[in-house]
Amino acid sequence: MSSLASASFGAALQGARDAAGAQHYPEATLYMVATPIGNLADISLRALHVLQLVDVVACEDTRHTQGLLRAYGIERPSAQLLALHQHNEAEAAQAVVARLSAGGRIAYVSDAGTPGISDPGARLAAAVREAGLRVLPLPGASSVTTLVAAAGLVGGEDHGAFVFAGFLPSKAGERDAAVQTLAAEARSVVLLEAPHRIEALARALAVLGERRVTVGRELTKQFEEIATTSAADLSAWLAAGRDRTRGEFALVLHPRPADNNDADAERVLKLLLAELPLKSAVRLAAEISGAPRNALYDLALRLRGNGDQQSSSG
Template identity: 90%
Template sequence: MTSLAPASFGAALQAARDAAGAQHYPEGTLYMVATPIGNLADITLRALQVLQIVDAVACEDTRHTQGLLRAYGIERPSSQLLALHQHNEAEAAQAVVARLAAGERIAYVSDAGTPGVSDPGARLAAAVHEAGLRVLPLPGASSVTTLVAAAGLVGGADEGAFVFAGFLPSKAGEREAAVQALAAEPRSVVLLEAPHRIEALARALSMLGERRVTLGRELTKQFEEIATTTAAALPAWLAAGRDRTRGEFALVLHPRPAAQDDNAEGERVLRLLLAELPLKSAVRLAAEISGAPRNALYELALRLRGERDQPSSSG
């Protein structure tokens, strides 16, 4: 099953057998195996062991996976590589389920990272669960957690929490609507994007103004670049370097600043109180309830009262 590997990965294969070989690998099980997102050394010992012992490897791209396995010194005939991608996942999943039901061990790998996270694999796992069979995950590389770890996501009402939004729609109108929805999300938001669409995404995100954005390009690879700027400045940052639009991208919107949350809540409360109370009382209570600055609320109250007292025009 294995051939002579480069010295570094030959040692890794032996380390995998030594460290993980004695563990239990049940038959009739689907092994969801995370693979590196760029740096080949980011493979776990347990992943190497599983990729050596399973009966077959289902994969997003058989040629890509064959190259990956050979890089580690693992040789498999093409008959042991099963194509399972977004265009055939439902049908191919049933073939995998049949083999699992017969007692085989099968690994699934996407082209890079963790299967099922903006990659094929979720429908396969669901089909295996539905058949009453076992899915065993092998954690590892993910562009999502890689960028979150480097971004320094502090502040906001729910510090540390984040939402994974993945790829936004490719059509301009739908993408802009999605960004408008993200503007109301107080938590951090992780996005993914391809190089041919990164500039369009940056233009759409620029409407978020001063909200901070961390961009990761070519994560874990030789020319990895991680930078933090504002959403408004993101298009200019991309345009400032010839190579900045190349490679695969992960982005994370930092949490919405608490001050923005307070101001938004202060305006909401103020509008309700102005309908029932004198201006100064409404401002005082709105500031106490929301935490928003009283001076800002007072100026807003004067403007709202002025708008309300304007005579209506007809015609």
């Protein structure tokens, strides 16, 4: 497979040199390189060029990355691959900083997708920046934006806005508490989950009832599935197909539908804010309207902030 893949990417490597080779690639720089989340063709020409150019490729899994590079026809000795994962990120980051300080170019790749998004890389980027060195991102594949693009997120108060929550806690009690917090979030929410926990997540999300959920399984791969159902029916959707609990998952909770209760709660909150301190107004508004206190607190902060801005501008 790798020999066939490397042969098919020969033209891509030449295209990468032609398209990206004339650009400037500064030394003493960490290149955060996005890699495909499944489909090998979802690599950028600039990423291919940088993966050939740098002195070292730091990576989440050296064996996985070696296989990925060879699939593109890029050969690197093991000595030029540096393991940097969630268990050693702090100490390995210092080794990267030392190499960069000597003028080297280093690329960092996670196993799939964009580094630092529910993957190692964030601590590395922070350490490099704190050392006064440059971090240069090479954008590319991400399961987050891939699923959002297909979900058709319309409705709600903030059209198109979404919150990235990533992986919820693995312990049942903590996961259920996190879902209760999501219930109060009016915007869309993007979640990630592993195959061995997807059924538990679906059971936890069932309390959200008819709120729409778009689930993406094996995104960009041969057996990709994308479907939209209700939170209450997500477990049934998973059970309806033999392979539906396999593969990596991304999910989007659609915006919470606006209803008259939301408008009533906001009206009550505005009246109370005019007479009471913020916390007291939120507490009473929640008791009167039945709306979630966290959502009312966030709304109160926005209303107070808007009022302060209007006062200062007036």
